[in-house]
């Protein structure tokens with residue numbers, strides 16, 4: 001991994017001899033002090049710092065189980081030098097507990113809180129295993145480190161490179177979303193350590209000639225429970241089937257799996273289970289201050305906006321449930337210029353851009369809106385001040401990983417969870433999992449309504465309206481898809497109010513609400529929508545692809561002033577969160593009634609911040625937005641124009657609605673005719689036709705994209721969104737063909753009937 005100057009043959013031979021000597025010594029040392037299987041070295045006293053290390057004068061070796069410094073471990077000088085240069089001296093608990101076992105070659109199931117140093121707990125044994133095996137370029141792949149997301153893989157790769165820089169191994173980062181896969185294929189056979197996402201690894205296993213992992217020494221799964229989860233099941237099974245069973249396996253996560261079934265899949269051999277924080281009072285870092293606030297769905301954006309405005313000097317990571325939500329909040333808030341740079345991260349972004357955003361967020365104060373793609377493992381330079389969960393996590397594990405992006409290693413951090421009245425059950429579940437949450441009440445006076453501003457933006461930028469509609473639908477769909485029905489119930493959501501809070505002029509009708517599905521509950525109706533239905537198909541509005549030239553996300557960067565950091569966190573509830581059950585409406589004063597929706601008071605203060613126009617005049621933000629001189633990003637809050645635009649939209653919608661009905665009528669008629677003809681043709685023929693339509697098991701129907709091969713390459717924790725996208729494309733194409741075909745068929749049939 002490191003770059004070495006050319007060395008003379010003599011020096012090389014000397015180095016090799018000293019390496020061989022060092023390896024012999026390390027092996028003896030390790031053998032002499034092996035911790036007992038099943039023991040936790042953390043229970044042992046650390047060695048005194050000045051105690052001699054390695055071989056002692058009497059020929060014995062110093063104890064390494066229980067020691068708390070890297071220098072006291074039986075690891076190579078190269079690894080020790082790497083650690084010292086990275087300023088790692090004292091071990092964290094998970095490192096102290098697991099390294100003595102993993103250095104002996106044992107399989108490990110390691111669980112420790114977020115930010116507690118699990119990465120080094122597997123990077124060190126990987127380097128040591130290959131070093132002691134004298135692994136060289138010609139030996140091929142000796143270790144695979146798998147991560148569920150590309151960003152995390154990138155980060156692990158960086159740690160590996162810096163700690164392993166004195167070793168001579170070659171390592172490669174194999175992740176989806178990169179264009180250079182062909183170049184990768186040429187080099188991958190020469191790599192010793194692969195840091196990868198499951199999808200990309202499988203792609204190489206399937207496509208790269210002579211790709212060989214048969215000599216694999218160590219397999220590492222970081223965020224193991226996620227990789228063993230159903231989403232990766234197929235990929236992981238396919239990968240495991242191509243790996244040798246005789247290997248060391250290291251599994252780490254903050255929320256570890258203990259499922260025997262999972263472990264059997266990985267053929268673990270008497271693994272050491274090291275859950276170092278199991279005895280702890282809390283499942284999350286002690287330095288993390290966690291709060292929850294009751295926020296009705298239609299107030300979420302008001303609350304988020306107010307929160308951001310109140311924390312302009314912080315680095316804030318905001319979690320939302322879908323890409324569309326992230327895009328919507330990012331694009332609209334950016335235009336409203338909160339006074340802090342805004343960024344967004346989601347699975348649909350190009351990989352280079354994702355990496356760029358990730359490192360920018362590490363460097364500067366800003367707000368990052370993200371899906372769960374950033375929820376696991378990422379170490380944002382230890383400097384996230386706040387984690388805000390606008391949308392409820394799917395379960396307690398997801399909660400733990402999200403809040404774990406702050407309060408890492410020795411630093412502190414804060415988090416806030418917005419809980420809707422229908423989701424209160426999650427608080428109980430979090431408490432059961434030893435997550436200490438204070439339920440707090442928002443300071444109603446400081447909450448600024450943003451829905452009116454969003455409504456104006458949607459009028460000015462029609463593309464935003466499409467985005468808002470999509471955000472609306474994907475949110476409802478995401479709630480419906482959640483497994484935990486005790487927490488997530490789409491039927492309990494204030495759908496109209498939510499739509500208004502996005503600034504939409506009217507609630508987008510979801511197709512299931514009318515026609516055939518009439519009379520069904522929202523939930524029943526959603527369940528009737530096929531999994532791969534594109535979100536667009538659910539809308540009544542004519543949809544076109546929004547074109548968002550993603551402008552510089554730092555556009556929101558402007559003057560910043562000191563604000564009271566805690567203005568939102570006014571009254572705390574008494575211990576035990578007694579007011580959990582109080583009505584949501586009482587908690588927020590800024591409820592916007594529907595009637596008020598279009599009344600935009602341009603003089604109502606949104607913030608105290610003073611901004612400057614191009615001439616250098618000062619204006620309060622809203623007045624500036626409302627100024628009729630239109631700067632590129634200014635928002636014109638012209639009531640008449642707003643009403644006019646809405647009237648236009650309503651008219652268009654009526655026309656679109658009528659067209660839809662006509663089309664539907666026509667389709668039904670065609671279908672009837674087709675059915676009549678089918679009956680005529682008799683049973684036998686009909687069966688043949690059915691077989692053709694459903695596609696034979698033996699071969700892929702001509703012209704149909706082979707979904708399987710296309711999909712799994714990009715299956716890196718994007719929550720199946722790519723699958724949806726592909727299905728969408730196929731669906732659209734299929735629709736277009738079938739309509740044309742149907743018309744033609746109907747004509748033919750009519751002609752044949754008349755003839």
Ligand SMILES: Nc1ncnc2c1ncn2[C@@H]1O[C@H](COP(=O)(O)OP(=O)(O)OP(=O)(O)O)[C@@H](O)[C@H]1O
Pocket residue numbers: 087088089090091092095112113114115116117118119120253254376377378379381382404405408409
């Ligand atoms: N022994 C150590 N001394 C000093 N800093 C450390 C040590 N071990 C880890 N760190 C630092 O602690 C931070 C968190 O480490 P790491 O990312 O490995 O945590 P983690 O347990 O894997 O977290 P997560 O569960 O979120 O993936 C990193 O910035 C890392 O550099």
